[in-house]
Each structure stands twice: as C-alpha cells, then as structure tokens.
Amino acid sequence: MNAPSLHPPVGPEDHIQGSDDAEVTLVEYGDFECPYCGAAYPILKRVQQRLGRRLRFVYRHFPIAELHPHAEPAAEASESVAAQGGPDAFWPMHDLLFEHQRRLKYDDLARYAEQAGAQGDLVLNDLDEGRYRERVRESFMSGARSGVNGTPTLFIDGIRYDGPRDEEKLVAALTLVANQAGV
Amino acid sequence: MFKTLLINTPAPAFTLPAEPGRQVSLEEFRGRPVVLAFYPADWSPVCGDQMALYRALRDEWDRLGAEVIGISVDGPWCHAAFRDARNLQLTLLADFEPKGAVSRAYGVYDHREGTSERALFVIDKDGIIRWSYLSPIGVNPGADGILEALEQLAQPEAAVARSAR
Numbered sequence: 639m640n641a642p643s644l645h646p647p648v649g650p651e652d653h654i655q656g657s658d659d660a661e662v663t664l665v666e667y668g669d670f671e672c673p674y675c676g677a678a679y680p681i682l683k684r685v686q687q688r689l690g691r692r693l694r695f696v697y698r699h700f701p702i703a704e705l706h707p708h709a710e711p712a713a714e715a716s717e718s719v720a721a722q723g724g725p726d727a728f729w730p731m732h733d734l735l736f737e738h739q740r741r742l743k744y745d746d747l748a749r750y751a752e753q754a755g756a757q758g759d760l761v762l763n764d765l766d767e768g769r770y771r772e773r774v775r776e777s778f779m780s781g782a783r784s785g786v787n788g789t790p791t792l793f794i795d796g797i798r799y800d801g802p803r804d805e806e807k808l809v810a811a812l813t814l815v816a817n818q819a820g821v
Numbered sequence: 822m823f824k825t826l827l828i829n830t831p832a833p834a835f836t837l838p839a840e841p842g843r844q845v846s847l848e849e850f851r852g853r854p855v856v857l858a859f860y861p862a863d864w865s866p867v868c869g870d871q872m873a874l875y876r877a878l879r880d881e882w883d884r885l886g887a888e889v890i891g892i893s894v895d896g897p898w899c900h901a902a903f904r905d906a907r908n909l910q911l912t913l914l915a916d917f918e919p920k921g922a923v924s925r926a927y928g929v930y931d932h933r934e935g936t937s938e939r940a941l942f943v944i945d946k947d948g949i950i951r952w953s954y955l956s957p958i959g960v961n962p963g964a965d966g967i968l969e970a971l972e973q974l975a976q977p978e979a980a981v982a983r984s985a986r
Contacts, residue, residue, distance in 0.1 A: 642965050704876050704908045782878055787963035788870065800960060 642785020644796040648696050653720065653728050655686065656694035661816035665696040665793040667781040670713060670735040671706035671742055672789040678803055679736040685808045692816045697732060699777040700789050708742035710774060715747040715761050717770035722756040730754040826928050826953040832857075832944045833926040837914040838897040840904075845890075845914060848948070854887040854974055855944045856967050859929050859937040863895045863903035863913075871939070871961045876909045878964055885971040892916050892923060893937050929955065943970040 648654065648663055666682065668675040686695055699716075701709035712735050720728035731754035738746065744765065748758030764770060781791065785798050792799040792808075795815055801807055832855075836846040847855065860871055875882075875889050882889050891913040895903070900913040916923045916937060924930040929940035939956035952970035956962035 642963065702873055702877050705870075705873050778877075779881070782874070782881070782964045783968060785963045785965040787874065787961035 641800065642798045644784045644793045644798075646780060647796060648694075653697045653725065653732070654694060655696075655725075655729060657691060658694065660694035661692045661819040662689070662812050663694045663696060663793075663795055664812060665698060665796075667698050667700035667777075667784075667786045667789060667791045667793075669699075669701045669706055669709045669789040670716070671709040671739055672702070673739065674788075675790045676736055676739045678790045679733075681803065681805050681808070684805050685812065688805075688809050689812055689816070693812060698781060699774045700781045700786055700791070701774065701778065702789065710771075711744065711765055712742045712747060713774045713777075714765055714768070714770040715751060717773055718761040718764040719751050719754050719756040721764075721770070722760060723754065727755045731756070826940070826942070826955060827950050828953060830950055832942065832948050832950050833923070835923045835926065837892070837916060837923060839912055839914055840901045841897050845912060847944075850888050850944075851948055852946050854885065854946055854971055856882075856887055856889040856971070857892060857927070857942040857944065858889065859892050859924055859927065859940045859942075861931070861934065861936040861939065862893055863899050870907070871963075872903075872909055872911060872913070873907055874961070874964055876907075876911050878968075879910075881964075881968060885968075885975065887971050888912070889967075890914060894921050894924070894935070941967055943967060943974070945974055 644665060648665060682695070686693055699713040701713045703710045716728060716731045716735060719731040731750055734750040734753060735742065738750065744762060748762050751761040752758045784793070792803070794811060799811060801811060832847060834847055836844050839845045858871065858875060872891050875891070889911060891911055894916050896917045897915040900915055904910065904913060921930045921937065924937040927940065927942065929938045931938045939960070939962055941954045941962055942950055943952040945951045951974060952966070954962055954966050
C-alpha cells in the first residue's frame with residue numbers, strides 16, 4: 639500500500655521556513671489547541687535546527703473545532719497576522735500560539751498578534767468578519783484529502799509519515815530522504 | 822495491509838442500537854450512499870480521533886449526500902457518553918449483542934482483541950459495497966479514501982472504470 643500523499647504540493651501560498659533548494663521538505667498539519675501538536679512543537683524546532691539548511695518546513699492548518707473550540711480562531715488569527723506582516727510575522731505568531739495553547743481567547747490572540755508585529759485590532763476585525771475562514775477551511779480540506787488522520791500529521795517530501803515523532807527518529811527519517819536527494 | 826473486502830457485493834443487512842431505545846437499520850439509508858466506519862473502541866486517547874475527523878467533515882458528507890456511521894462493539898450507553906463528551910453528533914452503532922456480529926458479517930472482527938478492526942466501507946445508494954479499506958492496526962485511516970470513493974460514485978462512468986481495475 640502506498641502511504642497517502644500530499645496534495646496540493648507545497649506552493650507559494652504556503653507558510654514556509656527554509657529554502658526552496660532544501661534537500662527535504664517537512665509539512666505539518668496542525669491545530670494550535672491540540673496538545674499533541676503542542677508537544678511536537680519544540681521537537682520540530684530542534685529537528686529544524688539540526689537539519690539546518692537541508693530542511694524546508696511548512697505549516698498547514700487542520701483545526702478540529704469539535705474538540706478544540708479555540709483552534710479555528712487561532713488559525714484565522716495567524717492568517718490575519720501573515721497577511722499584515724508576511725512570514726516574518728506569521729512564524730512568531732505560530733510560535734506564540736503553540737507556546738500558549740491554554741490561553742487562546744480573542745484578547746490573547748490580539749496580544750500575540752501585537753507581539754508578532756501585527757495590529758491586534760485588525761486581527762480581531764478579521765476574525766469577526768471571518769476573512770480567513772475559507773483559507774483555513776481550504777487548508778483543512780487539503781489535509782483531509784491528503785490523508786491527514788489527526789493532529790499533528792507530518793509529510794516528508796509529500797508522503798505521510800506514520801513513524802514515531804521523537805527527535806531522533808525524525809532527524810533520521812529526514813536525513814535519509816535528504817541524503818537521497820543529494821545523490 | 823491493504824485488503825479489498827466484498828467489493829461489488831450487497832452490503833450485509835443489519836439493525837443495531839444507535840442509542841438507548843433507538844434502532845438503526847442499514848436499509849433506512851437506501852437511496853443515498855452510506856459510509857460504515859468500523860473502529861475498535863470509543864474513548865481513543867488521540868486528538869483527531871477518527872470519529873472527530875468524520876464529524877469535522879460533515880459539510881463534505883452533506884455535499885456528497887452521504888451518511889457516515891461509526892460502528893464498534895461498545896454498548897449504546899457508552900456511545901451516548903462518548904458522543905456527548907466529544908460533541909460528535911454522528912450516528913454510532915453498538916455491535917454489542919451478539920457481540921461483533923455485524924463486524925463478523927463484514928469480515929472485520931478482531932477475534933484476539935474482541936473488537937472491530939479499523940475498516941471502512943462505502944455503500945452505494947442501491948446497497949452495494951463499492952469501496953472498502955482495512956487499515957493497518959493502530960493507524961487511523963483518515964478520510965481521503967472515503968472522499969475519493971464517494972466522489973467517484975457521484976460520477977458513474979468513473980466508478981465503473983475504477984471497480985474494473
């Protein structure tokens with residue numbers, strides 16, 4: 639059986655850390671309120687540090703609203719921040735959300751947005767208007783179609799990774815793929 | 822690993838309790854597609870639990886006119902508590918007495934564990950199984966295969982081509 643694969647592939651619409659020339663790409667479908675994603679967050683940070691320029695990291699939204707009532711607004715807020723400040727604002731916002739998973743009310747989202755360099759009142763306005771609801775939904779559906787089965791779900795070079803998510807196993811899996819790319 | 826179960830054969834009929842006092846029969850859904858999702862147990866400890874994922878995709882099932890039904894050997898009171906706790910609002914059927922009888926009829930009963938396996942069946946509007954999938958132990962099969970199968974059902978020619986493969 640082939641493992642489920644990512645579609646659409648990584649593109650300009652994505653939130654990307656690292657170079658397009660990187661040897662391997664790791665995509666995470668995550669939910670800002672999911673404790674398993676919160677647990678994966680520092681691990682993925684260390685994995686990124688260890689792989690360095692060899693790795694490109696992409697974050698896509700997969701909020702499961704029935705379980706996590708704050709996940710969808712948090713995802714929309716991160717999109718609003720990205721629209722205001724680009725990747726330099728999105729990634730700090732992404733980090734703040736994962737570092738404060740238990741405090742994701744509207745006021746909190748606005749405060750993190752300010753810390754990430756965006757305007758909190760604009761974020762709240764976007765949330766009220768649902769400006770990024772469709773974008774988050776598209777991300778969710780791309781995940782559902784790609785075989786995302788919970789959060790976090792990881793894809794390595796477009797193939798779903800069902801292995802263990804500890805630092806060493808992830809570094810090993812990514813290094814293996816990166817080495818193949820280098821041949 | 823991948824097994825194709827009972828493709829293009831009539832789906833075995835059944836009537837099971839959905840919640841205390843309410844019975845559901847497969848034939849009630851004749852006329853539209855039905856997805857049967859057998860799973861081992863309520864209260865799976867992972868986020869993005871299979872049933873929560875299906876619940877989150879309700880707009881897609883509505884768009885495709887499909888009914889998604891979860892089946893496990895948990896009793897109806899257990900299902901009721903699980904539905905309430907996880908805000909599921911899905912039909913969950915109790916394959917409880919005789920235990921696992923429907924799972925056995927579909928060939929997806931795990932005798933060693935005494936539970937259903939993780940298996941998916943897409944049944945067309947005429948009650949014929951058109952797609953099935955048995956997931957590896959412990960792997961939530963997600964929704965991609967179901968979405969694809971339902972969309973192919975909505976396109977008759979594509980469905981014929983696929984089933985002939």
